[in-house]
Amino acid sequence: MDINYEYYKVFYYVGKYRNITKAAQALGGSQPNVTRVIKLLEGALGCQLLLRSNKGITFTEKGELLYERISAAFFQIQTAEEEIGSVSGQTEGTIVLGTTETALHLLLFQKLKEFKRENPKIRFKIYNYSTKDAMQELTKGAVDISIVTSPVSINRNFGSKKLLSFRELLVCGSHYRELASAKRHLRELAGCPWVCLGKNTVTYDMTSDFFLENGIMLKPDIEVATSDLMIPMIKNNLGIGYVPEPLAQPELEAGAIFQIPVYEEMALRTVCAVYDTKRVQNGCEKKFLAYL
Secondary structure, three states: OOOOHHHHHHHHHHHHHOOHHHHHHHHOOOHHHHHHHHHHHHHHHOOOOEEEEOOEEEEOHHHHHHHHHHHHHHHHHHHHHHHHOOOOOOOOEEEEEEEOHHHHHHHHHHHHHHHHHHOOOEEEEEEEOOHHHHHHHHHHOOOOEEEEEOOOOOOOOEEEEEEEEEOEEEEEOHHHHHHHHOOEOHHHHOOOOEEEEOOOOHHHHHHHHHHHHOOOOOOOOEEEOOHHHHHHHHHOOOOEEEEEHHHHHHHHHOOOOEEOOEOOOOOOEEEEEEEEOOOOOOHHHHHHHHHO
16 A cells, blocks of 8 residues: 555644644644645545544544554654764664653662763653553553563563562551551451552552452552552551552651561562563663663
8 A cells, every 4th residue: 555654644743632733833734734634544545534523633443543553653763763863973862661650769760860871862751651551552662661560461572671679568657556566467457448559550450369369358448540649648547558668668767657567478579671572672772771
């Protein structure tokens, strides 16, 4: 199928902004011309790609599929142009990362700081996802590397590097300090109010499975969207919960929260970098993975 590349470029910008006028401005063209090109593309492909209404533009099912592929291709084209256009001997380009909140706080903030100091011309686009969503975006080609926390299901076409291992500690605030006075079985704490990450996260699934293994159901009183909200909730005595040990340690040392010792231990967890082995990595990605 011989379709003008410019048609796909116009379609990409319409999809990126979900707006004909904004796409025209980004392309330096006119709104009627953008509309005409979309019509030509739909005619060439033999299907409708966009739905137009007073609320704006949405994709049809086929339009959504095409945009996923086209946006992934544009990321690669832009990266290649940056690398080829580099006139210095220093590696230059952009890396698109998908990462979880936990991975950011446990590892990535510090690593990015150190890496950027040594490689100022390498740029990053960072998107915050759950582990499941970060892996999905990697599968679609929308990100170059996903930095995620286990448990994680890795496609056979993906490679991974283990970056950090950590344990989850059960902690509480001052109101529940008595629970920290003696070692207990998890089932003794079933009636306590619990704080945990939301149901769309692998952490929730892991915690729920851990509870079931020990004969109880996880019934959280509070679910939070990101891991950085866990400790403030627990410090304010809204419940008890499991927190990664590296995040809990400073608060434990400061006496702001308290560890509840339990006989049952969760499995060791890891932060890992996952990448698509079937896609050629650029120099920036290789350098960053080696650094990690």
